[in-house]
Amino acid sequence: MDTYRIEWKPSALKELKRIDKTIVPRIVDAVQLLVSNPRPSGVRKIKGANRLFRVRVADYRIVYEVIDEQLLIHIVRVRHRKDVYLDK
Numbered sequence: 001m002d003t004y005r006i007e008w009k010p011s012a013l014k015e016l017k018r019i020d021k022t023i024v025p026r027i028v029d030a031v032q033l034l035v036s037n038p039r040p041s042g043v044r045k046i047k048g049a050n051r052l053f054r055v056r057v058a059d060y061r062i063v064y065e066v067i068d069e070q071l072l073i074h075i076v077r078v079r080h081r082k083d084v085y086l087d088k
Contacts, residue, residue, distance in 0.1 A: 008075045015078045030057045038066045
């Protein structure tokens, strides 16, 4: 099975820095698991978006894009569940 590369959008890294430090390692671990399986069970496709998915970690959501042609996972957003779908 092929492994995917992870790329973080700069704004997603900024969001990660604002998250409770006890949750950050769990988020990073969840992202690393996507390398071998970008669509594990429990991951939801975002409606209306062609390649966007979200994974839940506690009260936070990781929104990412899977680009199969390039074996790339692009982390787009990491936010609290109440804010993740707001366009700010």
